[in-house]
Amino acid sequence: MINKPRVKIPDQIRKGEIIQIKTLVAHEMENGLRRDQAGKVIPRKIINRFTCSFNGKPVFACDLEPALAANPYLVFSVRVDESGVFNFTWTDDDGTVITAEEKAITL
């Protein structure tokens, strides 16, 4: 069962405003250092990259490391000068890319 990622963007935005975007993705962020009950290392499986783009241009991206807790919650700020569409992606160690629904904003 994969839960859809969650994104929060303010409803009303003025041109030039710096807005706060909150994102949350369900992921176990297994850090590769833990052992199972048989003593075997549980392989690392984390979200290692997050990107946010606006109208196709990257506006925020970051690398995520094993020290991050499960269900990474990222908050960042972006200045908005035009109407358009936000896209969000989370990349898993196994290559899977989780994509949030597009978020369109109108100034």
Next chain:
Amino acid sequence: MILARSWIVVGATIAVFAASVLISVGLAPAAPAERAAPLAIDGPAAARPWIRYGGWPNRDTSKFNSLSAIVSPPPPKAPRKIATPLGGDLPGNVGPDLSEIGKAGRDDEWLFNYIYDARVYNPETVMPPWGTHGLLSDSEIGDIVAFLKTLAKPAPFKSALDDPTRRPPPSEQRDNLDPMINPAMWAIEERAPALWNAAGPAGAACVSCHATPEQAFKTWAATMPRWEPRLGKVLGVEEFVARHAKATTGQDWLMESEENIALSTYLRYVANGAPIIVDLDSAPAKAAYERGEALSSRKIGALNFSCADCHSADKGAQKWIRGQWLGELRGQLDHFPTWRTSQQSTWDIRKRFQWCQVAIWADDLPPDASEYGDLELYLAAQNAGQKLSVPGIRH
């Protein structure tokens, strides 16, 4: 468009335990049931044999009381005679002084017997019977006595937080209904509606009979658990979901399965705001309540604790055990099932019961055990009038 600033919040966890000191209100009779809902009454509603969850301690506690058996060794009839004075080897001086017991005028024999099994002096004690239950050997107890005799100066607290009498009780401030904060809400928004609409092997889905659950079950979960004459036991929401789904849609949603937790959480969620009010009118319900009350004061496990020892105001409640706050029974039910940040999963009240027992070194029971039904009924009665706020979020 310019990227201004960015930061990352790594899930903050705050240890919190529900605690409340509201005044108990009387129990009003629940409205009479309309038509009895179909229930599968054959067989258990949870896995058999019950196997404790992976990662939980596996120590053998079968020779101590549990909620279903009384087998703990009895307390000694009188203090033991021991050769005194006792002395330890190479007493350390690394740790801080903890008290002034060393100059309290207690002799070695009294201290030894108090640690071995304090019940010989005080039948009401909550201290584990370290000796009788074999948790400490005679020589280990002797070492502790020798150490205690060295304690003669008051131990200073390093800070105000260090002092349990001044440490503020924890309170939960997070918005438990915000899915950005409480992952248990994801089941409410996505999983539970999907399950509600999914047809089972019998062809029907929940929605076939219950088209508008938000309306139909606005208060139902707050009236659970309830005595069920067809099974001769008290059913909580979780067991009801398992048995009712089996009887109607054919779904096998055993207690503690992911599906059962999602739906049980949902059914309690739609009753949010409804005050807890359980039916104690019938004779068997009253009897179940009384059994639950008795179970809540039965001492169980190697550590020999009862529910009341930690959660009754005249015993351990409203106090700290290590860094953990012990709340009263009242305030322990309205938020279940609850997300546990420390476990990264949603726990229903039965799993919480099970963990209480494992934590005090007692055998847990299957989640559908009738003892848990009695206990949940007693707990719900102690929480009468408290309004559901589900799913909760706790450490």
